[in-house]
Amino acid sequence: MIDFEPDHDLQRRIDAYRIVARQIMRPISREYDENEHARPTKFYELMWAGRAQAGLEVGPDKGARSNRMRTLFTILAAEELSWGDVGLFLQIPNPGLGGAAVMAAGTPQQKERFLKRFSEGNPKWAAMAITEPGCGSDSAAITTTARREGDHWVINGTKIFCTGGKMAAELSEGFVVVWATVDKNAGRAGIKPFVVEHHTPGMSVVRVENKLGIRVSDTAALVFEDCKIPLDNVLGSPEVKPEGGFKDAMATFDATRPIVAAMAIGVGRAALDFVRDFLSERNMEIRYGLSPQRLTAIERDFMEMEVQLKAARLLAWRAAWLLDNGQRNSLEASMAKAKAGLAVTQITQKAVELLGPLGYSRAYLLEKWMRDAKINDIFEGTQQINLLIIARRILGYSSKDLN
Amino acid sequence: MISFELTEEQRMISQTVEAFAREEIRPAARTADESGQIPPELVQKIWELGLVRSVIPEASGGDGGQRSAVTGVVAAEALAYGDLSIAIHALVPRLLAYPVLEMGDQAQRARYLPLFAQPGFCAASAALTEPRWDFDIFSIATTARGSGSGYILNGEKCYVPLARESEFLIVFASCGPAVEGFILPGGCPGLVVGEREKNMGLKALATYGLTLKDCAVPAEARLGGERGINFNRLMSEQKVAAAAMAVGVARSAFEYARDYALQRRAFGAPIATRQAIAFMLAEMAIEIDASRLLAWEAASRLDKGEDALKESYQAKNYTASAVLKICDNAVQILGGHGYIREHPVEMWLRNARGFAMLEGLTTV
Numbered sequence: 138m139i140d141f142e143p144d145h146d147l148q149r150r151i152d153a154y155r156i157v158a159r160q161i162m163r164p165i166s167r168e169y170d171e172n173e174h175a176r177p178t179k180f181y182e183l184m185w186a187g188r189a190q191a192g193l194e195v196g197p198d199k200g201a202r203s204n205r206m207r208t209l210f211t212i213l214a215a216e217e218l219s220w221g222d223v224g225l226f227l228q229i230p231n232p233g234l235g236g237a238a239v240m241a242a243g244t245p246q247q248k249e250r251f252l253k254r255f256s257e258g259n260p261k262w263a264a265m266a267i268t269e270p271g272c273g274s275d276s277a278a279i280t281t282t283a284r285r286e287g288d289h290w291v292i293n294g295t296k297i298f299c300t301g302g303k304m305a306a307e308l309s310e311g312f313v314v315v316w317a318t319v320d321k322n323a324g325r326a327g328i329k330p331f332v333v334e335h336h337t338p339g340m341s342v343v344r345v346e347n348k349l350g351i352r353v354s355d356t357a358a359l360v361f362e363d364c365k366i367p368l369d370n371v372l373g374s375p376e377v378k379p380e381g382g383f384k385d386a387m388a389t390f391d392a393t394r395p396i397v398a399a400m401a402i403g404v405g406r407a408a409l410d411f412v413r414d415f416l417s418e419r420n421m422e423i424r425y426g427l428s429p430q431r432l433t434a435i436e437r438d439f440m441e442m443e444v445q446l447k448a449a450r451l452l453a454w455r456a457a458w459l460l461d462n463g464q465r466n467s468l469e470a471s472m473a474k475a476k477a478g479l480a481v482t483q484i485t486q487k488a489v490e491l492l493g494p495l496g497y498s499r500a501y502l503l504e505k506w507m508r509d510a511k512i513n514d515i516f517e518g519t520q521q522i523n524l525l526i527i528a529r530r531i532l533g534y535s536s537k538d539l540n
Numbered sequence: 541m542i543s544f545e546l547t548e549e550q551r552m553i554s555q556t557v558e559a560f561a562r563e564e565i566r567p568a569a570r571t572a573d574e575s576g577q578i579p580p581e582l583v584q585k586i587w588e589l590g591l592v593r594s595v596i597p598e599a600s601g602g603d604g605g606q607r608s609a610v611t612g613v614v615a616a617e618a619l620a621y622g623d624l625s626i627a628i629h630a631l632v633p634r635l636l637a638y639p640v641l642e643m644g645d646q647a648q649r650a651r652y653l654p655l656f657a658q659p660g661f662c663a664a665s666a667a668l669t670e671p672r673w674d675f676d677i678f679s680i681a682t683t684a685r686g687s688g689s690g691y692i693l694n695g696e697k698c699y700v701p702l703a704r705e706s707e708f709l710i711v712f713a714s715c716g717p718a719v720e721g722f723i724l725p726g727g728c729p730g731l732v733v734g735e736r737e738k739n740m741g742l743k744a745l746a747t748y749g750l751t752l753k754d755c756a757v758p759a760e761a762r763l764g765g766e767r768g769i770n771f772n773r774l775m776s777e778q779k780v781a782a783a784a785m786a787v788g789v790a791r792s793a794f795e796y797a798r799d800y801a802l803q804r805r806a807f808g809a810p811i812a813t814r815q816a817i818a819f820m821l822a823e824m825a826i827e828i829d830a831s832r833l834l835a836w837e838a839a840s841r842l843d844k845g846e847d848a849l850k851e852s853y854q855a856k857n858y859t860a861s862a863v864l865k866i867c868d869n870a871v872q873i874l875g876g877h878g879y880i881r882e883h884p885v886e887m888w889l890r891n892a893r894g895f896a897m898l899e900g901l902t903t904v
Contacts, residue, residue, distance in 0.1 A: 138543060138610075139546060139550075139839075139840050141542060141840055143542055144542075425849060425850045425853045426676065426677060426772075427676050428675060428676030430673060430674035431674055431676060444858045445858075447854065451837060452826070454542060455829075462545075469829075472826045472829060475822075475826060476826050524822040524823065525815070525822075527825060528818035531798060531825050532812050539813055539818055
């Protein structure tokens with residue numbers, strides 16, 4: 138039966154995140170935007186310590202019930218925490234995109250081996266390295282290589298735009314999932330995900346980027362020079378099969394795109410809440426039910442922003458729900474991501490405009506949310522790449538037919 | 541619990557009605573639009589699908605099914621996927637049947653509901669919209685003044701579907717601070733049905749203006765009796781229905797444009813292989829799904845008995861813009877061919893424009 142209300146248990150867990158967002162993230166939000174490469178170590182400790190009761194713990198021994206709602210729960214949490222601060226959300230010590238790749242492509246043994254660490258010890262991160270200086274959206278053009286040498290893989294290449302890369306590779310006992318080709322002639326089929334453990338010789342973080350927004354989140358450039366890793370660190374099957382490795386990359390995106398959509402939605406909601414409160418303090422309430430001719434320009438703008446955000450949210454929920462129910466969701470995940478990325482970029486830009494000179498001021502967080510929002514229309518597949526994926530699906534085209 | 545799964549029954553209704561829309565309604569749409577007439581046999585056939593009778597209580601001769609806004613939304617989308625004018629026409633009786641079913645007093649239910657359990661199509665309608673540029677549901681200028689034990693109605697209405705042939709009509713009027721509904725027989729003294737209206741789209745749907753001049757009605761005519769009606773809820777149901785129908789129109793335009801783009805060649809390849817076209821189609825697909833989910837959300841709130849004025853308002857406004865844009869894109873993808881009446885997309889564009897201003901034509 139169609140229903141859009143989280144049940145009591147889910148709602149209770151979301152409410153807990155709302156408190157974290159309001160009381161822990163918001164107060165330090167501006168500080169870590171201004172001091173770009175500072176590390177909120179207290180925040181890391183707090184989030185790590187609280188992860189079990191918050192349900193953030195990702196591991197192989199989750200019960201059937203939580204698996205059934207895993208993605209839905211994750212995106213609801215992501216929205217709440219991104220309402221607090223989306224950059225800080227990305228920096229929460231957790232399996233992140235690296236963990237998502239393990240979940241999507243790893244064997245049960247690998248899930249156990251790589252993810253167990255997130256339920257013990259010190260704060261840890263896992264990252265995913267796919268983009269290279271010469272290829273972003275065209276991830277099939279990856280040039281990083283994995284060469285088999287005796288009982289090791291040897292990785293060579295350069296990766297950029299690796300979210301959380303510094304934390305995963307150098308500042309915790311985490312790992313980086315590196316996408317590399319085992320056979321350049323095999324094209325997509327030759328691309329495989331490899332787990333490179335923290336501090337592995339041959340892997341180095343050469344740069345942490347300066348960015349428009351999400352400044353507290355580290356975006357690393359990594360270089361792999363004859364980096365040796367064990368044979369069974371390749372996720373899933375090491376064999377080159379048609380549609381093999383790349384399919385795993387796509388499966389990762391099916392899980393992460395709804396999350397990115399939810400992150401965007403959290404930022405958009407922060408901006409909307411801010412504008413609503415701002416107007417309300419000036420005795421301007423939004424009136425529903427009137428004809429458009431009777432509404433003020435601000436009401437019309439606000440209503441449009443609000444419904445765009447809701448439309449994006451429903452698309453994200455659907456994409457997550459499908460995945461949790463064992464159904465294919467590539468099309469829906471791309472729809473949610475494309476819609477949310479663009480809608481929230483526009484919502485936050487309009488919000489800055491609505492507040493005039495105050496919107497542009499760093500005295501408020503609104504301008505920061507506009508900068509933060511933009512990344513959601515870029516990473517994990519740009520707006521345009523997602524449109525391309527949607528178009529192929531609805532037209533029955535392959536990537537060769539439509540590119 | 542969050543779920544995106546229709547019930548078995550809803551899936552069945554969706555499939556049945558959509559198949560009917562494709563095979564029976566769509567082929568009749570162009571002729572109906574050009575001639576301004578919908579074949580009565582077709583209306584009768586849709587009536588026999590039981591979309592109205594199914595929720596009339598068994599005591600009144602109906603099937604006694606559980607009424608659900610979500611089910612209504614699913615059926616409305618499928619029907620409008622065939623043709624909007626025909627879909628609205630076929631469901632016009634709901635404009636009287638559903639408010640009586642939901643809010644009528646016992647005498648009203650006993651008197652009116654059996655009409656809709658009959659084997660033949662029964663025209664009954666409602667008059668909501670008024671001929672003003674800034675009309676909205678919170679500014680009903682038609683008045684109902686208490687007089688003796690009854691009421692005197694004065695005002696002007698427009699876009700009243702099937703007003704001429706309707707046996708009964710609900711007229712919405714301001715009655716003190718609230719809006720109430722009054723059930724009038726078609727030939728009631730003081731009620732004058734005007735000329736059939738001529739509109740840009742929905743040309744197959746017969747709508748009329750109404751004038752109420754010192755139209756006296758007894759106290760029993762007031763819908764819901766002393767208790768009156770929950771006007772916001774009725775309006776929410778109407779907005780949700782309009783949103784659902786807009787999704788149906790949008791989907792027909794999208795599919796037509798998609799199929800055209802797959803076969804139309806330019807510069808040696810189907811135009812669908814060009815990003816300029818493919819991206820338009822992708823955006824259309826996103827907006828159709830987003831619109832449908834907004835309609836579902838509002839409908840599911842209605843089914844829980846919750847207030848859904850804001851949600852239905854959002855769903856309708858969003859969908860009204862989306863369907864216009866989608867139909868416009870469809871015309872654009874067909875290029876010059878889209879502008880020619882040989883293809884249906886220009887008709888869908890004209891019909892789509894109606895959603896932004898028309899209220900009270902349909903309900904769930």
